[in-house]
Amino acid sequence: MNAPSFEKPWREAFEDYFRWSTQGPQTVGIDLGANPLAPMASHPVLWRLALPLKNPMSNGLRDSDEEDAVFAVQGALEACLRPLGLLRVGHLVDQGVQFVYLYGPKSITARQVRPLVRAHQGTYDVGVSRTWDPHWTAYLRMLFPPPLHYQLRMNRQRVALLRAEGEPLDVARRVEHRVSF
Numbered sequence: 001m002n003a004p005s006f007e008k009p010w011r012e013a014f015e016d017y018f019r020w021s022t023q024g025p026q027t028v029g030i031d032l033g034a035n036p037l038a039p040m041a042s043h044p045v046l047w048r049l050a051l052p053l054k055n056p057m058s059n060g061l062r063d064s065d066e067e068d069a070v071f072a073v074q075g076a077l078e079a080c081l082r083p084l085g086l087l088r089v090g091h092l093v094d095q096g097v098q099f100v101y102l103y104g105p106k107s108i109t110a111r112q113v114r115p116l117v118r119a120h121q122g123t124y125d126v127g128v129s130r131t132w133d134p135h136w137t138a139y140l141r142m143l144f145p146p147p148l149h150y151q152l153r154m155n156r157q158r159v160a161l162l163r164a165e166g167e168p169l170d171v172a173r174r175v176e177h178r179v180s181f
């Protein structure tokens with residue numbers, strides 16, 4: 001049996017976006033760096049950690065006063081679970097709960113994860129669920145941004161790259177497209 005990986009095999013590229021669901025507003029943070037490797041056959045199990053917010057806003061989203069505490073717990077949980085091979089791919093804030101999504105090897109059990117979560121959850125009562133998700137459906141279909149949000153993210157990346165290379169972005173350019181069939 002291979003030992004689980006302690007490091008992500010991709011370069012992290014977290015992006016946050018806002019969306020509406022049938023229940024109301026949601027905020028999503030996703031590691032788009034995992035996209036080229038998703039799904040990973042070595043990590044077919046989805047772990048979802050639920051952190052009920054202590055003081056959510058009236059719309060169910062996280063209040064800025066609680067943000068640091070929630071992210072501190074999320075960071076502690078990620079750090080203690082990483083040695084088991086659990087890799088965080090994102091989070092979702094919905095209806096007063098911040099859900100953290102991680103993928104891991106099938107050899108890791110709830111008996112291994114729950115004590116670590118309890119030891120690092122701080123003042124939050126974190127729920128733990130384990131689901132078989134070899135196709136990374138939660139990542140690719142639920143967390144992944146819709147096409148417009150994704151295109152905006154790619155545009156921002158391109159503009160940042162052009163700026164870093166010293167390109168003048170205020171100068172109009174002629175764009176020619178060729179298509180051959």
